[in-house]
């Protein structure tokens with residue numbers, strides 16, 4: 308079973324449910340060590356190839372390349388002697404910008420005043436949103452809305468959350484260039500700069516090197532700009548894949564052999580994407596659909612189980628259920 312994490316930290320807001328607290332992550336690793344068999348992604352692929360794996364083998368992976376993977380996750384991985392692979396979107400290593408989904412949150416989901424009406428042209432279409440009363444939030448807005456996340460889009464959702472959800476949906480399939488021009492407009496409207504919060508920034512190149520020092524953590528590629536690959540022409544996909552591998556190899560001076568598809572569901576990549584990943588010289592690639600890997604599984608569409616901010620008992624239950632099903 309390959310586990311998919313993104314962040315190990317505590318956040319005031321986590322609308323995409325990407326973060327696991329350090330306490331919970333420590334509990335997860337203790338359980339993996341005690342009741343399962345943590346192995347590296349490399350060992351998994353070798354084991355699948357040879358048809359021989361330890362029982363209840365589990366692989367830890369992270370997507371995106373947040374700085375907390377170094378600061379919070381690595382010491383815990385080392386303490387519990389659990390290997391991991393971190394898939395890094397290399398276009399965020401040098402810039403001072405947040406991953407786009409975090410930036411939407413930063414610009415909208417706070418207790419400060421925003422102009423009432425937002426008009427945007429996205430990909431040739433005009434959109435208009437009216438925040439009404441919600442442009443001047445009440446005191447304590449952040450506290451009251453702290454628990455909200457994208458799995459909760461029912462009737463009672465406020466205008467800011469609705470705008471957040473529509474923007475996420477509209478911005479997701481855009482090219483990086485088109486998305487940046489939309490962000491220029493949204494930042495101007497909100498009166499906020501582009502600069503990344505230190506709590507939400509990506510790893511820097513020297514930190515990628517620190518992360519992979521020692522034997523616990525290996526780096527994998529996750530494209531340059533984190534696009535929906537299937538939405539791009541094949542040559543642009545190839546560039547995203549090849550350039551992210553080359554950048555990491557330049558920083559680390561080792562061969563980078565694993566890849567993960569941004570977003571990673573069947574709709575987010577295509578057969579041409581898989582071919583481009585194979586041609587780029589990777590040994591394996593991870594997707595984002597829930598299953599166990601076995602000898603019939605393609606090494607270029609390895610399933611992963613998304614892990615949420617669960618306590619130890621909950622994570623044990625999820626893992627046992629999956630292995631015993």
Ligand SMILES: [Zn+2]
Pocket residue numbers: 370371529533568569570
């Ligand atoms: Zn990602």
